[in-house]
Amino acid sequence: MKKFKPANKIQDLQYFGEFGGVNPSISDSSTYTFLSAKTMFDTFEGNADGCYLYSRHTSPSNLYLGEALAEMEGTETANVTGSGMGAITPVLLQLCNSGDHVVSSRTIYGGTYAFLKNFTPKLNIETSFVDITKLDVVEASIKKNTKILYCESVSNPLLEVADIKALAALAKKYNLKLVVDNTFSPLSITPVQLGADVVIHSLTKFINGSSDTVGGVVCGTQQFIDDLRNVNDGACMLLGSTMDSLRASSILKNMRTLHIRMKQHSKNATFLANRFEADGLKTVYPGLKSHPSHELFKSMMNEEYGFGGMLTIDVGSLDKANELMELMQNKNLGYLAVSLGFYKTLFSAPGTSTSSEISEEEQEEMGLTDGLIRFSIGLDNDIERTYQIMKECMQEVGVLELVS
Ligand code: PLP
DSSP: OOOOOOGGGGGGOOOOOTTSOSSOOOOOOSBOOOSSHHHHHHHHTTOSTTOOOBTTTOOHHHHHHHHHHHHHHTOSEEEEESSSHHHHHHHHHHHOOTTOEEEEESSSOHHHHHIIIIIGGGGTOEEEEEOTTOHHHHHHHOOTTEEEEEEESBOTTTOOBOOHHHHHHHHHHTTOEEEEEOTTOTTTOOGGGGTOSEEEEETTTTTTOSSSOOOEEEEEOHHHHHHHTOTTTOHHHHHOOOOOHHHHHHHHHHHTTHHHHHHHHHHHHHHHHHHHHHTTOEEEOTTSTTSTTHHHHHHHSOGGGTTOSEEEEEOSSHHHHHHHHHHHHHTTSEEEOSOOOOSSEEEEOGGGTTTTTSOHHHHHHHTOOTTEEEEEOOOOSOHHHHHHHHHHHHHHTTHHHHHO
C-alpha cells in the first residue's frame, strides 16, 4: 500500500485534457486503434502501459476516477465498476473458489446479503453470517476453508460499527482477506489504514452525491486489481460490470466536493440525532454517546469529516413509519426514497425496502424492526428549521407521544 494521503488531497491530482482543458477529456470510444499489431497484442496481455484496447477493459476516464479513489482510500490503485454490486460480487468471486467459505457481518446491504445467502451457494461457496461486533463469535466462525472476512465499516441499515483493526488482526492470524464496504463512511473512515485488504464503495451514494447514476469501485493492491482485470480469469473483466466513461468523468467532477459535503452531512446528522434523542426518540447515530460503538468509531475516524450522514429512528410500527415519511415528504423535508448521499434528506423503512431480502425472522434476530426509519441527512443550510418542521410532523402523527 502506498503512503497514506488524506482524502481531501484529491485536489493534488493533476489531470489535463489533451487540449489543456482543466478537466480531462472524456474517452468517447469503445475501441482504440494501434499503429502496430504487436502493440495491440501486448496491450491485450496487459503489457503495454498507457495503451488502451477496449473500454470494457478500461478507459482513460475510468482510470482517472480509479486513481482519485485510490488516493482517497490510500491504496495502490482501484478499479471502477458499473455499480456497487458490480464491485462487491467480482471481489467475492475472485477471492473464493468452489468449496470456500466466507464469514460475513449479518447486517450488510440487502443485495450483498442476498448474493452470499442465495447465489454463491450455487457455486458451493458458503457464508456464515455473524454479529460482527462480537469478535469471539467472528473468530469461532472461521473454518479451514474460510477465505474472506466481509463487513461494512458502518452497516446498512443498523449502523453497527466494525472494529476494523481487530478484524484485520483476525484476518492476518487466519490468512484471510478483510474486505470492507465503506459506502456509509467515505472520508470519515479509511479502512486500509486500519488494516483492511480490499475496500469497496457504491459510488451511487455519497461519493457521487447527486443520485443521477450508479457506480462502484474496488480499491486494493496493484496485484489484486490486476487479478480482477485479468483477461483470462479476472472477475471484473469477465463478469463485465464496466462503468461508462461519461459517467466516470461526471463522478470524478462530483467527487472533488466530497470533503465539503461530508462535513455538512455529518454536521446536520449530528444536530438532528442529538435533538431526536433529547426528544425521547429511539435514535441510532455513531456520533451519539449512547451508540454502543461510539468510542470505537472515534478511535478509527478522520475527525474532521465527522460521524457521517446516516441515522435511524424507531417509531414503533411500519404504519407509523409510513405515515411519518409521507408527511415529511409532503412538507418538503426530503424524499421517501431508498439510497443515500443526496443533497436532500432521503428516508425509507429498510425492513420493507433495502433489507427486504433478509427474512422476517432474521430481521428480528438482528434487531431490524418494522418501525425503523433510515435517514440519509441532506445538506440543508438551516438544519434548525428542518428539525422544527420534522418535530411538528412527528407530533402530528403521534410519534413523539408514542415513544416518550
Ligand atoms: N453497499 C452498500 C452499503 C449499499 O447501501 C448499497 C446500495 O444501497 C450497495 C453496496 C450496492 O450499491 P449499488 O446499488 O451501487 O449496486
